[in-house]
Amino acid sequence: NxxxxxxxxxxxxxxxxxxxxxxxxxxxxxxxxxxxxxxxxxxxxxxxxxxxxxxxxxxxxxxxxxxxxxxxxxxxxxxxxxxxxxxxxxxxxxxxxxxxxxxxxxxxxxxxxxxxxxxxxxxxxxxxxxxxDEVAILDKGRLIRHGTVKELTSPSKTFRIQTSKVTKTLLAGLKPHTIEMDQQNSSIQVTVASQKNLNAIIDHLRKNDIDIKGVVPHKQSLEESFIEILKKDIVEE
Known part of the structure; x- marks a missing residue:
């Protein structure tokens, strides 16, 4: 007062x-x-x-x-x-x-x-x-996550690999190293468990004479983080 x-x-x-x-x-x-x-x-x-x-x-x-x-x-x-x-x-x-x-x-x-x-x-x-600079995420009046924007939008373990055309057989050889994988035209999007898995994917592509034009990490947006955090909180309830 x-x-x-x-x-x-x-x-x-x-x-x-x-x-x-x-x-x-x-x-x-x-x-x-x-x-x-x-x-x-x-x-x-x-x-x-x-x-x-x-x-x-x-x-x-x-x-x-x-x-x-x-x-x-x-x-x-x-x-x-x-x-x-x-x-x-x-x-x-x-x-x-x-x-x-x-x-x-x-x-x-x-x-x-x-x-x-x-x-x-x-x-x-x-x-x-x-x-x-900092974000607090609330759900039904409860604080479920707090951190800096940088912490909440840190790069994920998903990468887009820009390549020359890849065959289905070659994609099958990449599957053991990925959690998720999706091919779109001249690029492959992969989600991996570790840097070691990403290196194995790149090595496999090079071994099969596939040109790698770029490897771009997918940065999670705050909106994507919010949805992911909220879903996790609902599951834990």
């Missing part, structure tokens, strides 16, 4: 709504006054933030004429009017088109570079992967 702590926090709820009759600049001014931000500081922050979220030309336009993306960007500016150290953002890119998501992402990365701590709640895991 300490007001000094609240002064350091900015918040943007999901599905936020501002009165249609207010103008963009008035919204920022109103919420800054609720946070007891002084007049000169309000004006300075309002000017800087409207420019940052690319709404400076819309400051005197009523909210009813704002698109969903514009309202989301205005919401980010509102959450920053008291210059908080910590931001809590609930689905800030929900319902926004790809261009709008990119604009919001750039704003969040700007806040991050300024040293702000951002708690981002989102189902758009590709956005989380591009913005966040």
């Amino acid at each position: 300490d007001i000094r702590i609240k002064e350091k926090i900015g918040y943007l709820p999901e599905n936020h709504r501002y009165p249609d009759f207010l103008k963009g600049g008035e919204v920022l001014d109103y919420f800054a006054r609720l946070s007891a931000v002084g007049k000169s500081r309000r004006e300075r922050n309002k000017t800087e933030l409207l420019k940052l979220v690319n709404l400076e030309k819309w400051a005197d336009t009523r909210i009813k004429k704002y698109s969903k993306g514009m309202q989301q960007r205005l919401g980010l500016a509102q959450a920053m009017m008291n210059d908080p150290d910590i931001l809590f953002l609930d689905e800030p890119t929900d319902g926004v088109d790809p261009i709008g998501r990119k604009e919001i992402r750039e704003v969040l990365l700007h806040f991050k570079e300024e040293g702000k701590t951002i708690f981002l709640n989102s189902h758009l895991l590709s956005e989380v992967e591009m913005i966040c």
Whole structure:
């Protein structure tokens, strides 16, 4: 309940709504006054933030004429009017088109570079992967995994080997070294248990005069990791 702590926090709820009759600049001014931000500081922050979220030309336009993306960007500016150290953002890119998501992402990365701590709640895991340093995965209110984005998207044991054409007989010779294998045109995708197995596959291909044009590890996306972790948690239950 300490007001000094609240002064350091900015918040943007999901599905936020501002009165249609207010103008963009008035919204920022109103919420800054609720946070007891002084007049000169309000004006300075309002000017800087409207420019940052690319709404400076819309400051005197009523909210009813704002698109969903514009309202989301205005919401980010509102959450920053008291210059908080910590931001809590609930689905800030929900319902926004790809261009709008990119604009919001750039704003969040700007806040991050300024040293702000951002708690981002989102189902758009590709956005989380591009913005966040650490991720907590929740299921029905339970924390089931926590780690850095790098830890949760570490390279898997799946590789795509780009080759010249491979016969079915040759593929059969690779099978003992793989967990899974799939051929697509001029490439073979293999999942192996260890580096030793991958080396054995490469040796077998070379032994049979197959040109290897590249071996590309498959990096697991955050979304793929999320699904895998969730499935594992369900099985363990």
